[in-house]
Amino acid sequence: xxxxxxxxxxxxxxxxxxxxxxxxxxxxxxxxxxxxxxxxxxxxxxxxxxxxxxxxxxxxxxxxxxxxxxxxxxxxxxxxxxxxxxxxxxxxx
Numbered sequence: 001x002x003x004x005x006x007x008x009x010x011x012x013x014x015x016x017x018x019x020x021x022x023x024x025x026x027x028x029x030x031x032x033x034x035x036x037x038x039x040x041x042x043x044x045x046x047x048x049x050x051x052x053x054x055x056x057x058x059x060x061x062x063x064x065x066x067x068x069x070x071x072x073x074x075x076x077x078x079x080x081x082x083x084x085x086x087x088x089x090x091x092x093x
Contacts, residue, residue, distance in 0.1 A: 018034035025054050031087045032059045
């Protein structure tokens with residue numbers, strides 16, 4: 001993200017924190033919920049879809065319309081609780 005936001009700087013040498021989700025997601029073998037926002041100006045919405053495509057099953061993807069990076073909780077909380085209930089029900093069957 002640093003390289004995208006500041007293309008004139010060598011971000012790979014400046015940013016110390018590495019969030020290499022695309023490389024790490026293949027190691028997740030548990031149910032996975034990926035939720036992104038269609039108006040996120042911090043993390044491009046396309047990155048959520050990309051991670052979903054790289055993830056192992058079972059997985060679900062939701063894009064919440066009309067939300068930015070920090071205004072998602074009101075819709076995310078009920079969605080994630082419902083998803084957890086569904087995962088629990090499926091694991092009991």
